[in-house]
Amino acid sequence: MKIVFFSILLLCMNSTQAEERIIVKGLFKDRAVIELNGKPLILTVGKSKKGLLLIAADSKQAIIEYDGQQQTYTLGTHIGSSYTKAAAGTSIQIWPSPSGMYVVNGSINGFQLKFLIDTGATTVAMNSIQATRIGLNYKLNSQQGSAQTASGVVKAYYLTLDRVR
Secondary structure (H helix, E strand, O other): OOOOOOOEEEEEOOOOOOOOEEEEEEEEOOEEEEEEOOEEEEEEOOOEEOOEEEEEEOOOOEEEEEOOEEEEEOOOOEEEOOOOOOOOOOOOOOOOOOOOOOEEEEEEOOEEEEEEOOOOOOEEEEEHHHHHHOOOOOOOOOEEEEEEEOOEEEEEEEEEOOOEO
16 A cells, blocks of 8 residues: 655644754764754753753763753653643553554544554654644644654644544
């Protein structure tokens, strides 16, 4: 099955719109590559850039101080300037489909959709056709940025969803 995406829509779940969008992209001994609002930034231990201070780093994790708080992050971890921890709930088990993918039925703002589950993901991503179909006015109600995909960097729109099930 061939799927062509002309743009991608990323939607932040369970958080308010972050002023800063920070993603850990690369980890090395005493250095980390961070994406800050879509722009790459190299941090070195002990030096501060754009409000981020790298305390320690190796190939597995980085300790970053941001907004006065130190936290440990692994590769691909997203850091936002505001975050609401998800409430504790029941757990479910999802088995892979015959193709090895984890697919479940769900809904966004009451509209039924199929979700492809990525256990490391911190956002919901969809293309512009899906967003329009479920009534998201993403071009007017979002913060524009970029996202790294397997096909390269694409334009992205960040916004908060009302309900995800």
